[in-house]
Amino acid sequence: MTQREISKAVIRRLPRYYRYLGDLLADGTERISSKDLSRIMKVTASQIRQDLNNFGGFGQQGYGYNVEYLHEEIGKILGIDDTHEMILAGVGNFGHTLAKFFTEGKKSSTRRFRLSGLFDIDPSLEGKEVAGIPVRMLDELPAFLENRDVEIGILTVPTEAAASVAEFMVENGVRAIWNYAHIDLKLPESVVVENVHLLDSLMTLSYDLKELKKKEA
Amino acid sequence: MTQREISKAVIRRLPRYYRYLGDLLADGTERISSKDLSRIMKVTASQIRQDLNNFGGFGQQGYGYNVEYLHEEIGKILGIDDTHEMILAGVGNFGHTLAKFFTEGKKSSTRRFRLSGLFDIDPSLEGKEVAGIPVRMLDELPAFLENRDVEIGILTVPTEAAASVAEFMVENGVRAIWNYAHIDLKLPESVVVENVHLLDSLMTLSYDLKELKKKEA
Numbered sequence: 001m002t003q004r005e006i007s008k009a010v011i012r013r014l015p016r017y018y019r020y021l022g023d024l025l026a027d028g029t030e031r032i033s034s035k036d037l038s039r040i041m042k043v044t045a046s047q048i049r050q051d052l053n054n055f056g057g058f059g060q061q062g063y064g065y066n067v068e069y070l071h072e073e074i075g076k077i078l079g080i081d082d083t084h085e086m087i088l089a090g091v092g093n094f095g096h097t098l099a100k101f102f103t104e105g106k107k108s109s110t111r112r113f114r115l116s117g118l119f120d121i122d123p124s125l126e127g128k129e130v131a132g133i134p135v136r137m138l139d140e141l142p143a144f145l146e147n148r149d150v151e152i153g154i155l156t157v158p159t160e161a162a163a164s165v166a167e168f169m170v171e172n173g174v175r176a177i178w179n180y181a182h183i184d185l186k187l188p189e190s191v192v193v194e195n196v197h198l199l200d201s202l203m204t205l206s207y208d209l210k211e212l213k214k215k216e217a
Numbered sequence: 218m219t220q221r222e223i224s225k226a227v228i229r230r231l232p233r234y235y236r237y238l239g240d241l242l243a244d245g246t247e248r249i250s251s252k253d254l255s256r257i258m259k260v261t262a263s264q265i266r267q268d269l270n271n272f273g274g275f276g277q278q279g280y281g282y283n284v285e286y287l288h289e290e291i292g293k294i295l296g297i298d299d300t301h302e303m304i305l306a307g308v309g310n311f312g313h314t315l316a317k318f319f320t321e322g323k324k325s326s327t328r329r330f331r332l333s334g335l336f337d338i339d340p341s342l343e344g345k346e347v348a349g350i351p352v353r354m355l356d357e358l359p360a361f362l363e364n365r366d367v368e369i370g371i372l373t374v375p376t377e378a379a380a381s382v383a384e385f386m387v388e389n390g391v392r393a394i395w396n397y398a399h400i401d402l403k404l405p406e407s408v409v410v411e412n413v414h415l416l417d418s419l420m421t422l423s424y425d426l427k428e429l430k431k432k433e434a
Contacts, residue, residue, distance in 0.1 A: 009226055011424055015417035078420045079427030097311040101415075113419060151426060152419075176426045178419055192425040194418050198318075200232035201411050202330060202369075202395055203295045207228055208409035209368060209393045210296030 033064035090157035307374035
């Protein structure tokens with residue numbers, strides 16, 4: 001499969017395709033037309049065809065898409081055909097939530113992300129197990145990473161600690177930061193960052209609510 | 218200001234503009250060119266001009282954007298010039314995180330969202346305060362909502378409870394659901410829903426990591 005340069009907007013839509021196809025697969029659906037996929041996903045069939053054409057198509061005219069093949073190919077594009085080992089820093093409420101999510105979740109989508117280490121600076125947490133993983137102190141991080149192939153660091157530390165903890169992770173070999181601190185991190189070009197801002201989607205919801213009321217008025 | 222039909226993609230980018238403009242405002246910046254905004258936000262200046270043209274511009278050629286005005290106008294578009302009252306159901310780890318986020322946060326962006334009620338079904342939580350708000354049992358929800366103008370319901374309940382709790386909220390007057398359960402809710406057209414899937418952004422990060430490695434290879 002040859003890949004052209006793909007826009008960020010398309011890439012951002014792929015996880016959603018991956019989720020829906022995963023659900024269809026779990027339900028035993030073998031083939032699906034862009035029309036049916038469109039109905040379930042509430043996007044236009046033309047959008048679906050356009051998006052998937054970026055990767056050379058996948059569909060045969062009149063036959064629809066092979067669900068298993070498409071799911072697998074999108075997984076490859078997203079790089080989740082490989083398992084990614086992860087660590088997490090900041091074992092507060094949200095750190096707990098994510099730790100449980102990755103260890104207890106039976107979803108195929110979390111299967112490819114393996115959380116192996118939890119770190120904090122609060123001595124009262126040292127050695128405590130969260131979701132079956134012992135909490136280590138942050139200064140143990142270099143030794144922990146030395147013989148492991150950990151690619152992704154999850155940041156659930158307070159905002160003011162985010163930049164320094166991210167740098168510490170990167171210095172010790174982490175290549176990708178999934179950042180939940182309320183700050184857009186700026187890191188070297190040899191590292192990728194995904195800054196997650198939960199409030200953004202609440203603002204989108206606020207917009208939709210405003211539009212809904214406008215229609216009713 | 219006249220508004221045309223605006224694409225979902227543009228709307229989804231507005232909260233990010235709002236955040237950056239809020240930071241600039243807090244730093245005392247009065248005007249900014251699309252070029253400087255482009256550099257800070259790491260999107261092209263032409264994208265910025267295009268996005269903001271959807272709302273009639275805001276900028277004067279050669280003078281850049283008035284930060285305060287633009288921030289305020291985008292706030293109006295997003296419907297956050299009004300304060301939204303919210304309730305939350307599911308006071309687990311993530312419920313705690315969000316409750317604290319909205320009550321302790323001093324950010325201008327959370328100011329317009331007021332969390333007034335927490336609900337759960339676990340009797341051991343009854344009356345316990347989280348972030349200064351007492352936890353109520355779910356069956357108290359109708360009485361709680363009766364004399365209040367609560368528009369938004371936050372769902373941090375387990376996946377299997379999400380649909381029924383969302384319906385219960387909607388029956389009692391909630392118009393917008395911010396859903397963190399791992400399921401895309403289907404609700405009446407008189408209600409808006411924002412289904413948040415944290416894993417989607419991790420998959421995007423995985424893609425970026427794959428591309429980074431490809432470049433280095």
